[in-house]
Amino acid sequence: MSGYYVVVDELDDWAPYFPSREVISFDQYMAKTEIQTDQTVRILNFCRNKRALGRGYYCSLLAEARGHKVIPNISVLNDLRRKKLYTLKLEDVAKSMAKLKPAGDQTQLTFRIFLGETLETEFADLAKSIFERFSAPILEVTLEKEQSWSLDKIQTLSLKEITAEAEQEFLANTLEKFSNRLWRKPKTRKHYRYDVAMLVNPEEQMPPSDKKALSNFIKAGDKLGINLEVIGKKDYVRLAEYDGLFIRETTSIDHHTYRFAKKAEAEGMVVMDDPTSILRCTNKVYLADLLRTNKVPTPKTLLLSQTDKKSLQEAMDYLGLPIVLKIPDGAFSRGMYKANNLDELQDAMKKLSKTSALVLAQEFLYTEYDWRVGVLNNKPLYACRYFMVKGHWQIYRHDDSKKTAATGGFETLPTYEVPQAVLEAALKACRLIGDGFYGVDVKQATDGRVAVIEVNDNPSIDSAVEDKFLGQALYYEVMAEFLRRLELQ
Structure with missing residues (x-):
C-alpha cells in the first residue's frame, strides 16, 4: 500500500479532527528524508502559508523534489498567485458561472471547496470544475455579479481558518471519502509495487x-x-x-x-x-494528412469542405466511385457514408458538414476483411482479420433505432502469419504516432496493394476475440509494458 501523509504547520492544527499517525507536522516532514522510498508517497499539504517562501510553499516544493505526489503541487500554487493565470485556465467554465442563480440580490458571494466538494449544493458542479484544475485541500472562491456572475478570486485556506463546526465535519467526511486509507486500514492483502x-x-x-x-x-x-x-x-x-x-x-x-x-x-x-496519441489518432483529418505526408500507403484521400456540385464532381473524378465519407472523430464505423453517385455524395456531405467543417473523402477499396494489427511500443502484439457484415460494406452495421450493431466474423492469427507488407505499413504508421498501444486497420487488395485506413489509439481487446491466439499472455504483455515504464520512472 502506498504511503499517505497529511502535513500541517503544527499538530495542534489537527485538534478538531480524529487523531491519526499519518498526520505529521511540517518539521516532522522535513526531518523524514526517507519515507517509504520503495513505494509511492502521497502528501496532502494543509500548511498555512502557501505564498512563495512560506511553509506551505516549501512543503509542496520538498514533496516534488522527493518524488512524492502532493496536493497542491507547485504549479497550482504558482497559478493561484496570479489572477490572470487562474482565470485563463477557467475560461471554459465561465458559461457555468454565468448560469448561476443564487437566491437573493447580492452582487458578491463566497463559497468554499473541500477536496472538490462544497456545502453549497448549487455550486457543486462549479466546485468540481475548479478543483479539477486547481487541486488543493481547501479553496475559497469569490464570485461577483455585474451582468452575470464571474470569478473574482480563488485562494487556498488552512485548517486554522475552518472554524465552523459544520465545515469541520464536512471536511472530515470529505477527506474520509477522498482516501479512506487515512482512516481505515484495509485487511491484510497482497503488497503491490x-x-x-x-x-x-x-x-x-x-x-x-x-x-x-x-x-x-x-x-x-x-x-x-x-x-x-x-x-x-x-x-x-x-x-x-x-x-x-x-x-x-x-x-x-x-x-x-x-x-x-x-x-x-x-x-x-x-x-x-497518452494525450498526444489520442490527439493524433482520433481526428481522421489530421491522421490522413500525417500518413500522406510521411508516405505511408493509404487510399486516395481528399479533404472536402464544399458541397457544390462542381467541387464534388472534381472529387469524383479523382477518387472514382463509390466514395467513402467520414467525420473526423467517428469511431466503430459511425459517422461514415458510402456514396455511389453525385446525388448521394451531395446528400452525405450536407449531413456531415453540419458537425464538421472538413470531411474526409476516400476511394472505396473493397476487401472481404480488414486487417487489425495490434502494436505495443512499436512492436506487433496480435493480429485479427475482421470480416464485413453479410450484405454490408463495413465490419459494423449500426441500427440506431434498436441501439445495436451487427458485426462480421473474425479470425485471430499470430503476427508471423500477417503478410509482410501489411505488417510493415502498420508499424510505419505507428511510429508516426508514438510508442503507445495502437490498433492499425489495414486493407490488402487482391492485387497485393496495401492501404492503412486508420490508427486507433484505444484498440479493442475483447475476450475470445483479440486474445484468441495469445490468451492470457496478451494481457500480461500489456501490463508488463506498464511495469517497464513504471520502473523506468
Missing part, C-alpha cells in the same frame, strides 16, 4: 474491452505486482492517487478521457494512451 487506474464506462454500448477482458487485465497486473483498479468519470479528483492510468474507454478530444490523459501526464504518471 504500483497502483494503476483503469478508466472504464460500464454504460458504454461498444466499449474497447468486455468485462472478462477487463478482469484478465486485472489478473495480469496482479501477477506483476500492479494493483489495477477500475475507476470512472467521477474519479477524476482521485487520479493523483495512482502511479499510472490505463484508458479502456472510447477516447475523444472533447471528452473526459482526454482530460484524464492530460491530467495523468501532468502528474508524471504512466498513461496509456
Whole structure:
C-alpha cells in the first residue's frame, strides 16, 4: 500500500479532527528524508502559508523534489498567485458561472471547496470544475455579479481558518471519502509495487474491452505486482492517487478521457494512451494528412469542405466511385457514408458538414476483411482479420433505432502469419504516432496493394476475440509494458 501523509504547520492544527499517525507536522516532514522510498508517497499539504517562501510553499516544493505526489503541487500554487493565470485556465467554465442563480440580490458571494466538494449544493458542479484544475485541500472562491456572475478570486485556506463546526465535519467526511486509507486500514492483502487506474464506462454500448477482458487485465497486473483498479468519470479528483492510468474507454478530444490523459501526464504518471496519441489518432483529418505526408500507403484521400456540385464532381473524378465519407472523430464505423453517385455524395456531405467543417473523402477499396494489427511500443502484439457484415460494406452495421450493431466474423492469427507488407505499413504508421498501444486497420487488395485506413489509439481487446491466439499472455504483455515504464520512472 502506498504511503499517505497529511502535513500541517503544527499538530495542534489537527485538534478538531480524529487523531491519526499519518498526520505529521511540517518539521516532522522535513526531518523524514526517507519515507517509504520503495513505494509511492502521497502528501496532502494543509500548511498555512502557501505564498512563495512560506511553509506551505516549501512543503509542496520538498514533496516534488522527493518524488512524492502532493496536493497542491507547485504549479497550482504558482497559478493561484496570479489572477490572470487562474482565470485563463477557467475560461471554459465561465458559461457555468454565468448560469448561476443564487437566491437573493447580492452582487458578491463566497463559497468554499473541500477536496472538490462544497456545502453549497448549487455550486457543486462549479466546485468540481475548479478543483479539477486547481487541486488543493481547501479553496475559497469569490464570485461577483455585474451582468452575470464571474470569478473574482480563488485562494487556498488552512485548517486554522475552518472554524465552523459544520465545515469541520464536512471536511472530515470529505477527506474520509477522498482516501479512506487515512482512516481505515484495509485487511491484510497482497503488497503491490504500483497502483494503476483503469478508466472504464460500464454504460458504454461498444466499449474497447468486455468485462472478462477487463478482469484478465486485472489478473495480469496482479501477477506483476500492479494493483489495477477500475475507476470512472467521477474519479477524476482521485487520479493523483495512482502511479499510472490505463484508458479502456472510447477516447475523444472533447471528452473526459482526454482530460484524464492530460491530467495523468501532468502528474508524471504512466498513461496509456497518452494525450498526444489520442490527439493524433482520433481526428481522421489530421491522421490522413500525417500518413500522406510521411508516405505511408493509404487510399486516395481528399479533404472536402464544399458541397457544390462542381467541387464534388472534381472529387469524383479523382477518387472514382463509390466514395467513402467520414467525420473526423467517428469511431466503430459511425459517422461514415458510402456514396455511389453525385446525388448521394451531395446528400452525405450536407449531413456531415453540419458537425464538421472538413470531411474526409476516400476511394472505396473493397476487401472481404480488414486487417487489425495490434502494436505495443512499436512492436506487433496480435493480429485479427475482421470480416464485413453479410450484405454490408463495413465490419459494423449500426441500427440506431434498436441501439445495436451487427458485426462480421473474425479470425485471430499470430503476427508471423500477417503478410509482410501489411505488417510493415502498420508499424510505419505507428511510429508516426508514438510508442503507445495502437490498433492499425489495414486493407490488402487482391492485387497485393496495401492501404492503412486508420490508427486507433484505444484498440479493442475483447475476450475470445483479440486474445484468441495469445490468451492470457496478451494481457500480461500489456501490463508488463506498464511495469517497464513504471520502473523506468
